[in-house]
Amino acid sequence: MNAINSVTGAKADVKQNLEVADNQVTVGSCFTEAPKMTMRNVNVFYDDKQAIHDVSVDIAKHEVIAMIGPSGCGKSTFLRSLNRMNDTVESCRVEGEICMDGENLYAPKLDVVELRARVGMVFQKPNPFPKSIYDNVAYGPKIHGLADTRVDLDEIVENSLRKASLWEEVKERLHQSGTGLSGGQQQRLCIARAIAVSPEVILMDEPCSALDPIATAKIEELIEELSQNFTIAIVTHSMQQAARVSHRTAYFHLGRLIEVNPTEQVFTMPEHELTEAYITGRFG
Amino acid sequence: MTKPVSTPVNNLEKIRKSLGRRNRSERLFRWYGRLAIFIGLAAVTVLFTDIVSKGHGAFRIAYLQLDVEYNQDLIGVDNLSDPKQLILANWQAVPKQALREQFPDVSGRSDKRKLYGLVSNGAGFDLKDRLLANPLLLGTQEKVWILADDDIDTYYKSWLDGEPYAARLSDKQVKWIGELHDQGKIRLQFNSNLFTRGDSREPEQAGIRGAVMGSLFTLLLTLMLSFPIGVAAAIYLEEFAPKNRWTDFIEVNINNLAAVPSIIFGLLGLAIFINFFHVPRSVPIVGGLVLTLMTLPTIIITSRASIKSVPPSIREAALGMGASKYQMVLHHVLPLALPGMLTGAIIGMAQALGESAPLLMIGMIAFIVDIPGGFSDPATVLPVQIFLWADSPERAFIEKTSAAIMVLLSFLIVMNTSAVWLRKRLERRW
Ligand SMILES: Nc1ncnc2c1ncn2[C@@H]1O[C@H](COP(=O)(O)OP(=O)(O)O)[C@@H](O)[C@H]1O
Ligand SMILES: [Mg+2]
Numbered sequence: 160m161n162a163i164n165s166v167t168g169a170k171a172d173v174k175q176n177l178e179v180a181d182n183q184v185t186v187g188s189c190f191t192e193a194p195k196m197t198m199r200n201v202n203v204f205y206d207d208k209q210a211i212h213d214v215s216v217d218i219a220k221h222e223v224i225a226m227i228g229p230s231g232c233g234k235s236t237f238l239r240s241l242n243r244m245n246d247t248v249e250s251c252r253v254e255g256e257i258c259m260d261g262e263n264l265y266a267p268k269l270d271v272v273e274l275r276a277r278v279g280m281v282f283q284k285p286n287p288f289p290k291s292i293y294d295n296v297a298y299g300p301k302i303h304g305l306a307d308t309r310v311d312l313d314e315i316v317e318n319s320l321r322k323a324s325l326w327e328e329v330k331e332r333l334h335q336s337g338t339g340l341s342g343g344q345q346q347r348l349c350i351a352r353a354i355a356v357s358p359e360v361i362l363m364d365e366p367c368s369a370l371d372p373i374a375t376a377k378i379e380e381l382i383e384e385l386s387q388n389f390t391i392a393i394v395t396h397s398m399q400q401a402a403r404v405s406h407r408t409a410y411f412h413l414g415r416l417i418e419v420n421p422t423e424q425v426f427t428m429p430e431h432e433l434t435e436a437y438i439t440g441r442f443g
Numbered sequence: 444m445t446k447p448v449s450t451p452v453n454n455l456e457k458i459r460k461s462l463g464r465r466n467r468s469e470r471l472f473r474w475y476g477r478l479a480i481f482i483g484l485a486a487v488t489v490l491f492t493d494i495v496s497k498g499h500g501a502f503r504i505a506y507l508q509l510d511v512e513y514n515q516d517l518i519g520v521d522n523l524s525d526p527k528q529l530i531l532a533n534w535q536a537v538p539k540q541a542l543r544e545q546f547p548d549v550s551g552r553s554d555k556r557k558l559y560g561l562v563s564n565g566a567g568f569d570l571k572d573r574l575l576a577n578p579l580l581l582g583t584q585e586k587v588w589i590l591a592d593d594d595i596d597t598y599y600k601s602w603l604d605g606e607p608y609a610a611r612l613s614d615k616q617v618k619w620i621g622e623l624h625d626q627g628k629i630r631l632q633f634n635s636n637l638f639t640r641g642d643s644r645e646p647e648q649a650g651i652r653g654a655v656m657g658s659l660f661t662l663l664l665t666l667m668l669s670f671p672i673g674v675a676a677a678i679y680l681e682e683f684a685p686k687n688r689w690t691d692f693i694e695v696n697i698n699n700l701a702a703v704p705s706i707i708f709g710l711l712g713l714a715i716f717i718n719f720f721h722v723p724r725s726v727p728i729v730g731g732l733v734l735t736l737m738t739l740p741t742i743i744i745t746s747r748a749s750i751k752s753v754p755p756s757i758r759e760a761a762l763g764m765g766a767s768k769y770q771m772v773l774h775h776v777l778p779l780a781l782p783g784m785l786t787g788a789i790i791g792m793a794q795a796l797g798e799s800a801p802l803l804m805i806g807m808i809a810f811i812v813d814i815p816g817g818f819s820d821p822a823t824v825l826p827v828q829i830f831l832w833a834d835s836p837e838r839a840f841i842e843k844t845s846a847a848i849m850v851l852l853s854f855l856i857v858m859n860t861s862a863v864w865l866r867k868r869l870e871r872r873w
Contacts, residue, residue: 244763272767
């Protein structure tokens, strides 16, 4: 009985703090020098419902930024507005400025096909095409015309699979279906597919939430390696994962960006009390 | 009102008590299910046995063996390459003379007429075809099997079965058949005419080839039009069209269209294609157009369902890789939805194959002897042929009707089986 009371007490505290959060500015170090992507005053709506409120943040080149927060707080929505995947949701509307290398991604003349070749995405549930492993990885290079010859294409496929640490496991069965792999292998195949077109940024939306701990460890290792060549934004519901793989961590709460700081600091000395409440497990 | 205390022990008792009742209703339900399936199967069995028992006889037909002489004077032909002579020739004289020789003591006009009635009215033309294929036979004699008249055929089969039906024969004809039978000069042979000829007023000469070809041309056109149009409409509605009141309106009306009785499509075809655009009547072109109207909703609805069943994660994966919407559809959605679409198309075609009402409206019920060779030749279709034969007074058409139904049913069974097979075969799981 006592325990229950204390939990509801904590919830009430948080509610009170949220009233303040309405005109809340993000605390911490949102902005970086020489950013790869810059977001300024981003608002995202589903019909009349606002899912993202006035978010401004930078993503530095070759950094791994983790986005954490309670479910429903808008992490996926924000991530999906970075490669305009939200365009596919009819009710969704994005306001504000999102730039990559200074170029506005929502400018009318920008082609989403080109954008998505530059900003790759890995989804929550592994979603390989029901085609062969080879064809999965070769798909991007093929549609974007990146390989002139079959030899080039073979090379791209092999390199991508190697970078996704999948090559050794699948080199004997490149022409078997990608859907026949285990969950963790499927997710690494999706990563290989995404990096086959050499994107500049890779977005990952809870890439490990459908995987077992061993497969998760492999992907986390992989993210670390990839960060040498790619800029990565990863949404995760696991704080340990954010702590392990990311350089900076952004904490979202009810559609607002509360705090952005170097990961170590967020998990040891969070600046904002909501962040602290979340990482100490008082709600989530 | 005090609630009984629920303890583990008395809960268990309650559960046990309810268990008996639950098991009983389950058993009862199983028996209802079995009964329903039994009734269904029994109905199908009765239908099939009835059709097969009536129709199997039509696949064999009576032939008489006669000594024929291809006598130039008798026929009135000495040069087989002269078309004029061929037209004026008296082909039926050959079997008639052969019959007179077989039964030399028949005399008198009416007896002779009865004697000639043993063979088909078309027997002379069959001999003509034989002669044209083999011109050296002119002037020679040979033993050939000649198609019997339909009344003879009916009688002979019923007599073999032990319940002779002689209502349409005279005593003399019955006696002659008995003699021929004793000499081994009448027998049942495979009825190839049934599959190689068009319709005829003479039951023994009538075949379903014309109707089968008519159905083939009509369905071919239906498939060529309705599949691409239906699939394109389904893809557009599912993947490209904005979801608003207009598309809702279109969706509702496609469903309405699927529920329209087929005869209405026939009337529409009559009004539009024949009366307005002046396309000729009775041709597969109009039939195909009308059946296209009828099958389109089926194909659109099944295609949309199979597009919907493609998981959205595949679409996201493709778009996330930078595929355009068109590439997403062409490379991923379409290949995965195709088996379902084909299944829908086959089922739509099976429906169209069995359809007769709308085709009656556009004149595909005409009596057509020639086998159609294209989309613009007058034709009829299998179900209409069945209707025509079922409506004919000659007794021999009874078994022919059933035989045609057997052919139609076997087409339908093949189509539906292949639809099921295709679905099982190409169905993907993820
Ligand atoms: N397609 C959608 N249509 C309408 N509302 C949506 C849609 N997707 C997400 N939302 C809403 O937007 C908010 C943020 O969702 P989401 O970004 O998925 O959160 P998270 O990924 O952090 O769990 C939620 O309140 C959710 O209900
Ligand atoms: Mg999410």
